[in-house]
Amino acid sequence: MTAPVRRGRPRSENADVRILEAAHELLVERGYDRFAMDEVAARAAVAKTTLYRRWPTKDHLLVALVAKIQDEVSVADTGDIRRDLSVYLTAVATGLDRMRRVGRDLTGEEDRSAGVVAELVAAAARHPDVGDVVRNLFARRNALPLALLDRARERGALAPGTSSEVLFDQLAGALYYRLLVTGAPIGADYVEELVGQVLAGTGATRHPERT
Amino acid sequence: MTAPVRRGRPRSENADVRILEAAHELLVERGYDRFAMDEVAARAAVAKTTLYRRWPTKDHLLVALVAKIQDEVSVADTGDIRRDLSVYLTAVATGLDRMRRVGRDLTGEEDRSAGVVAELVAAAARHPDVGDVVRNLFARRNALPLALLDRARERGALAPGTSSEVLFDQLAGALYYRLLVTGAPIGADYVEELVGQVLAGTGATRHPERT
Amino acid sequence: MTAPVRRGRPRSENADVRILEAAHELLVERGYDRFAMDEVAARAAVAKTTLYRRWPTKDHLLVALVAKIQDEVSVADTGDIRRDLSVYLTAVATGLDRMRRVGRDLTGEEDRSAGVVAELVAAAARHPDVGDVVRNLFARRNALPLALLDRARERGALAPGTSSEVLFDQLAGALYYRLLVTGAPIGADYVEELVGQVLAGTGATRHPERT
Amino acid sequence: MTAPVRRGRPRSENADVRILEAAHELLVERGYDRFAMDEVAARAAVAKTTLYRRWPTKDHLLVALVAKIQDEVSVADTGDIRRDLSVYLTAVATGLDRMRRVGRDLTGEEDRSAGVVAELVAAAARHPDVGDVVRNLFARRNALPLALLDRARERGALAPGTSSEVLFDQLAGALYYRLLVTGAPIGADYVEELVGQVLAGTGATRHPERT
DNA sequence: CGATAAGCGAGACGGTACGTCTAGTCTTCCG
DNA sequence: CGGAAGACTAGACGTACCGTCTCGCTTATCG
Numbered sequence A, B, C, D: 001m002t003a004p005v006r007r008g009r010p011r012s013e014n015a016d017v018r019i020l021e022a023a024h025e026l027l028v029e030r031g032y033d034r035f036a037m038d039e040v041a042a043r044a045a046v047a048k049t050t051l052y053r054r055w056p057t058k059d060h061l062l063v064a065l066v067a068k069i070q071d072e073v074s075v076a077d078t079g080d081i082r083r084d085l086s087v088y089l090t091a092v093a094t095g096l097d098r099m100r101r102v103g104r105d106l107t108g109e110e111d112r113s114a115g116v117v118a119e120l121v122a123a124a125a126r127h128p129d130v131g132d133v134v135r136n137l138f139a140r141r142n143a144l145p146l147a148l149l150d151r152a153r154e155r156g157a158l159a160p161g162t163s164s165e166v167l168f169d170q171l172a173g174a175l176y177y178r179l180l181v182t183g184a185p186i187g188a189d190y191v192e193e194l195v196g197q198v199l200a201g202t203g204a205t206r207h208p209e210r211t
Numbered sequence E: 001c002g003a004t005a006a007g008c009g010a011g012a013c014g015g016t017a018c019g020t021c022t023a024g025t026c027t028t029c030c031g
Numbered sequence F: 001c002g003g004a005a006g007a008c009t010a011g012a013c014g015t016a017c018c019g020t021c022t023c024g025c026t027t028a029t030c031g
Helices: A013-030 A037-044 A048-054 A058-069 A081-101 A116-126 A128-154 A164-182 A188-200 B013-030 B037-044 B048-054 B058-069 B081-101 B116-126 B128-154 B164-182 B188-200 C013-030 C037-044 C048-054 C058-069 C081-101 C116-126 C128-154 C164-182 C188-200 D013-030 D037-044 D048-054 D058-069 D081-101 D116-126 D128-154 D164-182 D188-200
Strands: none
Touching: A013 A037, A013 A048, A013 A058, A037 A048, A037 A058, A058 A116, A058 A128, A081 A116, A081 A128, A081 A164, A081 A188, A116 A128, A116 A164, A116 B116, A116 B164, A128 A164, A128 B164, A164 A188, A164 B128, A164 B164, A164 B188, A188 B164, B013 B037, B013 B048, B013 B058, B037 B048, B037 B058, B058 B116, B058 B128, B081 B116, B081 B128, B081 B164, B081 B188, B116 B128, B116 B164, B128 B164, B164 B188, C013 C037, C013 C048, C013 C058, C037 C048, C037 C058, C058 C116, C058 C128, C081 C116, C081 C128, C081 C164, C081 C188, C116 C128, C116 C164, C116 D116, C116 D164, C128 C164, C128 D164, C164 C188, C164 D128, C164 D164, C164 D188, C188 D164, D013 D037, D013 D048, D013 D058, D037 D048, D037 D058, D058 D116, D058 D128, D081 D116, D081 D128, D081 D164, D081 D188, D116 D128, D116 D164, D128 D164, D164 D188
């Protein structure tokens, strides 16, 4: 296995940085649809060629950008599965809400639309490879909470037959469903109620077990 | 309360029909993104103004179209809440999958993307008023299954503290989450498992109560 | 030959007036090209049908309008052909300049373009019948100055072989040429010089003959 | 004085040629008003953007086109000013008549309208910058005959006080006036009479001076 | 050290849809 | 039948963006 010999002028890392910064700025300012590649190039002081050498499509660039800027949601395992899930989901909900606001000036709650998240979902639907990226992204992102659920089941905090995947779908799905489809609000109390109801039948005690 | 006096030439219902038919046809043939207003007009033998008088935007037209063509999913109330939900959700999943395939030639399972559904969600995110339409649509659509859950709780098949809304979010959310985000398959067995796990903690007996 | 029997509701003369007023207003405000029939109808509180029942075309309406609003240029016959022509042509030039300014906000002399006159000429070129109207209009309008020239020739103030038509073409033509084509200014001094030079070879004395 | 550094992809000269050819063809076929930018693009196998990058408006394109295709009218200086002018003006009249016929199928003399020329004049009236182009065009075009007149005056064939500009206005003006306004015919005899009458008072002898 | 390869900035290009505008016609109901 | 209202057909317009291409130039590594 030989080292991949690089010839010619190497790609400017500086360009990458400037592009992503410009793109980020522009996405925040304008939102997904009024985001224009021409303007990213102009702002980053970069040729469009340079953009397209890196990302074959506006959708690709934006997915990459979002993948980069979305914060790692940390998962704490305190042994209290109910609390851990609440904390985790609240963090996710907060992140989604921040995404939702990107590119629009929302003062009140008047606009309940899903914003960038919805556009990314559509982008994933348009290009199979973007879809792959998104799915990978979520697979990685969800690995931690899934492991958390697995450990809870192992120590008996969840009923043995419970599927972590399905359980997680119930939780995350509810959030995304509200965000993308019904537009219903996702407050702290909703998360609480959701977690409570989901855990109700899984053998989780109302008060945390001690390890 | 005076009758709303209509003046001028009334809108041609014929045009509405022809437009929606043409749009439907075109959506199925091409999918959301390669769907062109010009061609709808041409196929419907209608001027573009007539289109835009009715729907201010391609997105508006398409949402209206989908709202119209999506079939009523019927809800049966047999008294067996588990089975009723399974049947209902399976029907929903089938409908979603049909939507997903619209406008693309999917032979195998190679493409796991969400298709039209994702685009509609994005359209709803782009225009506040389209968002309203979509949310109304789902509110109406979900009224029946929510009532089903309410009745189940009343007759003791669900724990008294259970929220129908939250429960429904868990169920529908899981489906949409898989469709739009993770791309995981949504088969009959998945629905079965999902319903089982959701109902597990709600006091639903494994075998149906008789009324 | 029976009288033409009129049946049904007679045409509203009121409408004619209101339409022409609205059209005039709009023409002055906007100029020929941004003049829209819809808006005339709206301002005149008249149906478009009513407009088109009277004038088959925007061009027809506007030509009729201009024919109506353009002031009669009076022709005085003092016996001093040179002065009479100067006075007449100055009046024409003033009228043309007012037309030129219609529909634009000209503060300085920056814009030398021909405005409405040019558009009317184009309108006449587009529809044969509009052309006829325009030509008739000018035939009537030019009858008086032509008669003036005829009388001058008869009394010996112009050389016998001089053609009034050609002479008039030289005079009026110069004005329109400057207005429509070269954009050169048409001041009082220009008119003076023009008349002087045109009359130079026709036997007109520099000082007026007495009758 | 540094060389003007050219950056980016140069404009395709080929495109220019193809566009102008297509436009010419289309203008001849259809005339000014049924001339469509979309079709020019299609025929030239060029994107509409390419059109609009060069000419911001249909009017701009057409004026440029006409400026290009209108043939240089040559000016001979034989020493016989009367004949030289007749020849020149006859050529101009012929050119105008050809323009007048562009885009319409004129068999007889039924249609006396000015056609393309009128439309160009109107275009010049609509956009100040188009007006500039047209005026420049005529300034250049008229330089030669004006010089001819100047030389004639210098050698005494015209009275010393005669203004070449005014004289030329009389001649050219008469032609354009007939073409654009009165629609009167412009035959060889008319030109002859016009030139004769214009030169009558300027000291031009009926038979040419020898140099 | 020169050849070769690739990256880069600039900006034109093909393609394509969008939504707008205006003209002139048609349809309805009311006087 | 005239009129008001307003929908309708027709079709061009100019704009916006995407993603590609073509220049001339720069920056690397290879031979």
